[in-house]
Amino acid sequence: LAKTTQPISMDSYEGQEVNITCSHNNIATNDYITWYQQFPSQGPRFIIQGYKTKVTNEVASLFIPADRKSSTLSLPRVSLSDTAVYYCLVGATTDSWGKLQFGAGTQVVVTP
């Protein structure tokens, strides 16, 4: 599976846009990119997934360039409640969950 690299932490103020970039230089043709969010004292939860170009939902947007060697999770107009750890995962449709790896994630801290 493609390994991922993310920044350890990012700080932001309320109302700003936060962009977290994940590098996955060895991504394979069949790999998808998935992001999870984890609030303190809670389990992670799925927020967005994509294969190429741009995906948007009510929580975030995911930008994937043509070479797919990186991806950027964009959180628009963050609030204090967006303080969390964000994980980037890469895996193929046919991969077993047993081979999917969570990295250390990116700690996002939003302050007033």
Add this chain to the structure above:
Amino acid sequence: NAGVTQTPKFQVLKTGQSMTLQCAQDMNHEYMSWYRQDPGMGLRLIHYSVGAGITDQGEVPNGYNVSRSTTEDFPLRLLSAAPSQTSVYFCASSYSSGTAGTGELFFGEGSRLTVL
């Protein structure tokens, strides 16, 4: 619909004691797994199951046992607890076992274990 339920939420053990962390899901999910989370290390897979009667080891299985007798339940057993097993444990499930790349994991709230 409760999702993934873990019990207990907190537990303190002495070295050498045994215990079982319970995990139950009511979504009829095929796949269930246990992760441990230590500070600064993300989540590491302990054991997983792709269906009743089938289990397999993850990245860090030593010191832990699992079984899957029903679709709903996936208990994690610590036979002889050690301080190195102090951690937060998360149970997760997913509808399909073989589509990690496009599937979604549903996590429980976690069980915080301290081994003295």
